[in-house]
Amino acid sequence: MSTSTERNGLLEHFKAADSSADFAGRYLNYLSELLQQLDTQAIAQMIETIQAASDRGATVYFVANGGSxxxxxxxxxxxxxxxxxxxAKPLKMVCLSDNPAVLTALGNDIGYENIFLRQLEVYLQPDDVLFLMSVSGNSPNVLLAAEYAQANDVTTIGCTGFSGGKLADLLDVHLHVPTPNGEYGPVEDVFQILDHLMYTYFxxxxxxxxxx
Incomplete structure (x- = not known):
């Protein structure tokens, strides 16, 4: 999540709210607009990619920072x-930000930008899939992970907000939530809804x- 940058971005949508109830309605309406703009074909491709990984016994690795x-x-x-x-064959999903010992050791020893890259160097197999989430699309550690997957012919799927950033060009399947820079909260709301959409489908x- 951001702080001052996000508040400045969201201000344009909600500065006219005259009560907390009005603010809540405006926020929900804005979120609804973002959801209506989503590319459902991209969502379908993500679902198909995950199912194909399950069919071949592969693992889907998640890479993300902060709220994502x-x-x-x-x-x-x-x-x-x-x-x-x-x-049924299980969906094997592993989040690479879940182990604090690994993250702090790698961050301390080889730099925070490499915390996902080194894990992928250890774990990633050719049949696996990398699922990357970055609101800005420009997080260095996420980009390094995506570049590693691309260099090793591993399928990449993922979600971005804002303009999509550099990550957009590194994804085989890209779900974009276009918003002004700084609107972290609404984009992360959409990411979470995507989780529940996919869970319900599968x-x-x-x-x-x-x-x-």
Missing amino acids: AAIATHFANDLSFGTYVAD RLARLGRLKH
């Missing part, structure tokens, strides 16, 4: 364990409750 990292943890939990069905699919 918290959402990535939620993603990995929901999709790995919330969708588990005994007679859960229903594995229970045989979808028509397709």
Whole structure:
């Protein structure tokens, strides 16, 4: 999450609110507008990529910082364990920001920009998938991870906000939430909704409750 930058960006949407209830309504309306603009074909491609990884026994690794990292943890939990069905291949999802010992050791020893890269050098296999989330699309440690995956022909999927940043050009499948710079909160709201959308899809699919 940001601080002053985000407040300045959001001010343009909400400065006319005359009460807390009016503010809440404006925020929800704005979030609804962002959701309506999403590329559902990109979402479908992300779902298909994750399912294909499951079919071949591969792992999906999440890379993200800050609030997006918290959402990535939620993603990995929901999709790995919330969708588990005994007679179906599991979705293997691992969030690379979940181990504080690893993060602090790598950050201290080789630099914060390398905390994901080094883990990928240890874990990533050719059939795996890298799922990257960055609101700005310009976080150095996320970009290094994406570049490593690209150099090793590993599929990359991910989400960005703002203008998409440099990450947009490093993703095989890109879901973009276009907002003015600084609007971290609404973009992260959309990231979290994407988690629950995918969880619900995979859960229903594995229970045989979808028509397709």
